[in-house]
Amino acid sequence: MLKAEAISKIYPMGEVEIHALRGVDLELESGELVVLLGASGSGKSTLLNIIGGLDTPSSGQLYYHDHALHKANDQQLTRYRRDHVGFVFQFYNLIPSLTARENVAMVTDIAANPMRPEEALERVGLSQRLHHFPAQLSGGEQQRVAIARAIAKRPDILLCDEPTGALDSSTGGIVLQVLQDINHELNTTTAIITHNAVIGDMADRIIRLSDGQIVDQHYNSSKRSAQELHW
Amino acid sequence: MTHHLTLLHKLGREVWQARAQLIAIALVVSIGVMVLLMMTSAKQSLTRAQQHFYQDYHYAELFVELTRAPRSLSEQVLELPGVAIVESRIRSAARVELPGYTDPIQAQLLSIPSQRDPLLNRLHFSSGYYPQTPQQVVISKPFAEAHQLQLYDSVTAILNGRRTELEIVGIAISPEFIYQIGPADIMPDYQRYGVFWLHEEALAAALDMDGAFNSISLQLQPGTDQEALKIRLDALFERYGGRGAADRDEQSSHRFLSEELKQLGTNAIFLPVLFLGASAFLFNIFMQRQIQTQRQTIAILKAFGYSQKAIFGHYLGYTVVVIFLGVVFGAILSRWLAAAMVELYSLYFNFVTLTVSIQWTTMAIALLVTLVAGFLGTWRAIYLAIRVPPAQAMRPATPINFHQSWINHLLASPWFTQGARIILRNLVRHPLRSGLTVFGIAISGGLLLFGSYQFNAITTMLERNYRVEQQMDVIVQFTQITDGQALASLAALPGVNYVEGFRSVPVRLRQGPQTYSTAVTAFSPDSQLRQLAGLARMPEQGIVLTEHLANYLGSPAGTLLDVEFIAERRIRTDVQVVATSAEAIGVGAYLSLATLNQQLYQSESLSGAWLLIDSQAKDALYTALNEMPQVAGYTHVREAEAKLRAYMDDTVLTAMSIIFVLAGSMTFAMVYNNARIALAERERELATLRVLGYSHTEIARILFGELFILVLLALPLGWGLGVLFALGMSHVISSELFRIPFVLSQQLFGWSALGVLTAATIAVMLMVRRLRRLDLIAALKSE
């Protein structure tokens, strides 16, 4: 459903150019759960941002079904994000002036076929926290609200950049379990960036980046449940 | 020392980053500074010019006008205690003719002693010299310029009905006529009114004043009791038709100039306070924001061993930079505008020299005042921040604490969209900032309303004066008191449609300790051409006073007023004040012709007439009037009005645009600053929304929705403030010359709103560009 061919990303920094991605080829299958691993600075976030329509590649081609995202303008990318993509970030990025329910409603208000905010929050186990403001929630709860917000529109692709980066291991486990459940139940194509190789065990496929290139990828034969993971 | 250098680098970079915001603040500072410098230096230079002119050219301190007294009487005046110098002269009014100029010209004629220069009220010559023979004349410079008259040109004056050809031998100005305005005029009209100085013999012969005078000026010894001297003078001149000793305050030139200086003084305080206050507030929110984002930096600086003083100084650096910018920019602007102002003033005030220089002391005061404003705006924010112990400040900022409250419950209701909730919760979360921003915008809205109010009020004033109170086209003055016969001959002139007679008599009004010299105008209660403001009809009996005069004398309707008529005979009697009238221009007393005649024991007596004319036949009428010996002069009211209105339209436009720019910049700075801060605070939030698939327009709506609400709230408040300013103004500016009527129209409110909305729109448009460049990934990257 999503196909990247020879994607490069170059950041001009004054005199020098930084090659964040150097010719990445990648195809995401519908419903699969992919984990992206790699050293800091290897280009993981850059790749994810490009896939999610937050950024455009310097060269190469990127297709979502038959939409050529590499040629899309800002308006088209906005449309793409609104209709098809869900994001989860390391730092939650909830809107502090809205309650949990309202944060989710922010997305369901503009989506074509959303679930009710209450349902999304129930899926992440936060039915009891509907009217709490972000400041009144723990980090793990905030991250789960962020996930509820990302999945409420029933996205085709869910992109998570270090979703457990700011959480302790048991809270992180809960969050990952939520992601895995949703991947199962809604058949949402999911990509998770992490520094934690253990997390790769819950993936269908593990992709390793180094210096802007995919250096290794393999399918996981013994997929484990997120709750079984320990780190 | 090196670490201070590092801080300096930090300051420099941050100032550069925040330049747009700081410039917006500096703009408001500079307006405050500009107004302060401009008004103060204008006031200083006018005062200086006035003092020099008065001193160097011996402007008299007391004046007495009388009917006629022998020259020897001035010796007696000199004997009076406290009198230093005495100068007697002959004064008269006359009509003047210039070849090729058909409109009526009125001139004030003053005699210059033969054989010597005058001791008092000396002339400053642009060219020429005092008249040496009865055929020579010195004319006032503005009159000469208005008609492009040169030395040795000739002019014709109608002296006591006789045409006299005079040769111009001097063009001059006098400390008595710095503001040269005709007795009945509201504005100087240099084409239709001038001052002529003639050789003594010329006037003596024409007016039958040989060995006599009808005007005397005095200079006093220092420390003289003026009031006591006035009483002595009044007693002395009683027999000679003295109108009462008057000091400088009763001279129109001095009075206008004093009024102007007073008003400049008020403006020099009021406006800068507004603008510097606004800049202090802008500083405050800017610093709060700046410091909020730098909590950790401050903590680290402290942990590294920077003293609180060093950190305080560092943050105060912003203030210093902005104030420096503002003061420099304001000073440059004010130099520029002060020059323009001098130009404007020299159109109205005829000084020997009028130069505006901005003095160092004024500059220093401006700098000090501005620094104080800046410091007041910033110190608290900085102080609160550096007081926090480093350990506490270094902890990561907790998420902004929104929590349940009644307002949030209200907002939770399903009517609100998420966007509306974000907007409203943010507004409520910063009540002080929101409130002050509303107030700041409201002040500029108020200024806008106030600015347009002033001009609206002046237009209304003119409208009332010319369309309601004085409906005549032409006013004719007779050379002497006549009867109804004169009206018949006027009615027979070409183009005259309607004639009404009136009589004007100089009077002294007394009530207890208050005295006031003016003229009563007597006309028929059935007059079609003269209306008293606020009165349906002139009462048959008793006297009507202008409200302002009634207040001044403490003689409201119903009281008995001591009136001294200074006519052929002096008659002093008590007359009942039956009503007051609310004219906006000038002060006066009015009674019916019948009452006047009865008081003066006379049958019908008229001193002038009011005409309605056919403007097509204007020139023929002028020619005919010029031929009539009993006509001393005439004024075309309608033309004066037209001229005044044209002038007002020009001035209104200029002044309105200046006020629009000033107040508009304030609104702009307020809105822009608020938007910048809102964007800085919510960059992450807005980026998140973009990531979630919201478009530029949608997030712009959320960001600017807040501003929109602030501006909407500010509009009515601004109207309220503007109305208050206007009320204040109509109280403060209430003099004998004019009272600004308190009249409001819908347009005023419209202008104010338009100005505020325009400035806000400009600020928002600048922000839209910024919002478009919002870097989604960077905004989300770190905490």
Ligand SMILES: Nc1ncnc2c1ncn2[C@@H]1O[C@H](COP(=O)(O)OP(=O)(O)OP(=O)(O)O)[C@@H](O)[C@H]1O
């Ligand atoms: N806006 C930018 N300007 C310049 N260089 C950038 C920018 N964003 C990323 N880079 C560079 O691109 C490279 C890849 O960055 P990216 O954020 O994709 O790494 P990452 O794999 O996500 O690292 P981490 O695990 O630390 O998040 C890095 O060398 C980074 O310095």
Ligand SMILES: [Mg+2]
């Ligand atoms: Mg990354």
